[in-house]
Amino acid sequence: SEQGVRLKVRVEEYPLIAKVNLIGNEEVKSKDLKLRLKLKPGYVLSPTLMNADRNTIRKGYLKKGYYQVQVDFIPHALKDGRVNLDIVIDEGDITRIQRIKFIGNKAFTDAELADVIASRTSSLVTWFTDRDVFDRKRFAADGQLLLQHYQNNGYLDVKIESTRLSMSEDKRHFDLTFAIDEGTQYRVSSLNLKGDIVPDEKTLLGLVSLEKGDIYSLQKLRESINAISERVGDEGYAFATVTPLFRRNMEKHVVDISFDIEKGHEVYVERIEISGNEKTDDSVVRRELKQSEAARYSASQINRSRKALNKSRLYKDVRFSFPRGSDPNKVKMKVDLEENKSGSFTFGMGYSQVEKVFFNAKISDNNILGHGYEGSLNGTFGAQTKNYTARITDPYFLGKNLRASLN
The missing domain is CATH 2.20.25 (N-terminal domain of TfIIb)
Incomplete structure (x- = not known):
C-alpha cells in the first residue's frame, strides 16, 4: 500500500529443560558427565549448547579410547512447554592399536624398538594393562623414548622425522608409524674440561661416567653433568652450570666431548626457613638437614638432606628453594613440606x-x-x-x- 509494507515477526522460543537423563553411558559416570555439561535443568535447549555438550562428551570418551562414540539429544515435550531431555550415548568399542611400524631403522629391529616405546599392539596382556588403547600423550612420549634409546646407544644425531597415526574406516583400529633418521653411531674420542675447573681437573674428570672409546650415551652424559655440577656446588657455587660441547668427526665416527663449566659466584646459606610443618616440630626437621646455616652452600649436603627428609616418611612432599639473601653472596634455604597423616x-x-x-x-x-x-x-x-x-x-x-x- 501507499503507507508501506506491514511486517510480522513470529518468534518461537527454545524450550526450557526440566530434566536431563543420560542413557547408555557405562564407562563414564553420569555425575561426572553432568558436571561438565552446559545443558542443565532451567537452561534453554539450544543447538549451540547441544553442539558444545556433544563435543564435551566426545572428548571425554576419546581420552578413554572410544573413537566410535555417538551422541544424540532426544527432547520429550511436557504440558507446560518445558522438555525432558534424554542424552543418548552409544559408546561403541574401544579403538585399539593393531600395528606399530618403524621406517628407517637399521641398527635395531622392529621388535627391539617396539619394546622401547610405551604403546603396545593388542595382546592377552594388554587387555589388563590397556596399553594397546591409543593415548595421545603416550604417543607423543613414544617419540622421546625412541630418541633416548638411540642417543644412549651412540646415535648422537638421531631424528624422529615423523610420527603418523591412521585409523581404520570402522574406527576399530589404529596403526602407528615412526619414521626414523638414525644418523651415525659415535664413540668417544676424548673428554675435556673448559672454563672454571673447580676444585681440579683430576677430581672432575673422575666423576665422568663416559670413557675414551665408549659408545656415546646420553644417559651417561647427563649423569656426568649432574656429578660435576654437584661437586662444583660443594665448593659453594650454588648456581654453577655445566654445558656439554661436541666436536664430531664424521669420517671416523667419533666425537670429542668438552664440559664447559661456569661456576658463578660463591654462595653461603644465610638462613634456613621451614614451612608446612603444621604438626612436626622444627627440631625434628632440622635434625635431618645436613646443610648448616651460615655455612658455604654444599650441593651434596642439600641432596642428602632431601633424601633424609623423604626417608623419614613424615612428609608427602619436600621442596627446596634458594631465594637471594641480604647480599649477592648469600641465599636463604627454604624447606617447604607437606606432611603425611601420621x-x-x-x-x-x-x-x-x-x-x-x-x-x-x-x-x-x-x-x-x-x-x-x-x-x-x-x-x-x-x-x-x-x-x-x-x-x-x-x-x-x-x-x-x-x-x-x-x-
Missing part, C-alpha cells in the same frame, strides 16, 4: 573354637606430639584371653642417629 586406627574381629568371637584394635602414630616418636598400642580381646602390646621408639635417641625402642 596416625592410624584399625579394628577387626574374628572367630576361633577356643575364643569364639574375638576383637582386635590397634592405634599407631609415627609422629607423636610432633616430636617424631613412633608408637603403637595393640589389643586383642576374647572370652578366654586379653592381650595388650605397647611400643614406643625414638629414632634419634639422645639426639643421635640411634634408634631406641621400649616394648
Whole structure:
C-alpha cells in the first residue's frame, strides 16, 4: 500500500529443560558427565549448547579410547512447554592399536624398538594393562623414548622425522608409524674440561661416567653433568652450570666431548626457613638437614638432606628453594613440606573354637606430639584371653642417629 509494507515477526522460543537423563553411558559416570555439561535443568535447549555438550562428551570418551562414540539429544515435550531431555550415548568399542611400524631403522629391529616405546599392539596382556588403547600423550612420549634409546646407544644425531597415526574406516583400529633418521653411531674420542675447573681437573674428570672409546650415551652424559655440577656446588657455587660441547668427526665416527663449566659466584646459606610443618616440630626437621646455616652452600649436603627428609616418611612432599639473601653472596634455604597423616586406627574381629568371637584394635602414630616418636598400642580381646602390646621408639635417641625402642 501507499503507507508501506506491514511486517510480522513470529518468534518461537527454545524450550526450557526440566530434566536431563543420560542413557547408555557405562564407562563414564553420569555425575561426572553432568558436571561438565552446559545443558542443565532451567537452561534453554539450544543447538549451540547441544553442539558444545556433544563435543564435551566426545572428548571425554576419546581420552578413554572410544573413537566410535555417538551422541544424540532426544527432547520429550511436557504440558507446560518445558522438555525432558534424554542424552543418548552409544559408546561403541574401544579403538585399539593393531600395528606399530618403524621406517628407517637399521641398527635395531622392529621388535627391539617396539619394546622401547610405551604403546603396545593388542595382546592377552594388554587387555589388563590397556596399553594397546591409543593415548595421545603416550604417543607423543613414544617419540622421546625412541630418541633416548638411540642417543644412549651412540646415535648422537638421531631424528624422529615423523610420527603418523591412521585409523581404520570402522574406527576399530589404529596403526602407528615412526619414521626414523638414525644418523651415525659415535664413540668417544676424548673428554675435556673448559672454563672454571673447580676444585681440579683430576677430581672432575673422575666423576665422568663416559670413557675414551665408549659408545656415546646420553644417559651417561647427563649423569656426568649432574656429578660435576654437584661437586662444583660443594665448593659453594650454588648456581654453577655445566654445558656439554661436541666436536664430531664424521669420517671416523667419533666425537670429542668438552664440559664447559661456569661456576658463578660463591654462595653461603644465610638462613634456613621451614614451612608446612603444621604438626612436626622444627627440631625434628632440622635434625635431618645436613646443610648448616651460615655455612658455604654444599650441593651434596642439600641432596642428602632431601633424601633424609623423604626417608623419614613424615612428609608427602619436600621442596627446596634458594631465594637471594641480604647480599649477592648469600641465599636463604627454604624447606617447604607437606606432611603425611601420621596416625592410624584399625579394628577387626574374628572367630576361633577356643575364643569364639574375638576383637582386635590397634592405634599407631609415627609422629607423636610432633616430636617424631613412633608408637603403637595393640589389643586383642576374647572370652578366654586379653592381650595388650605397647611400643614406643625414638629414632634419634639422645639426639643421635640411634634408634631406641621400649616394648
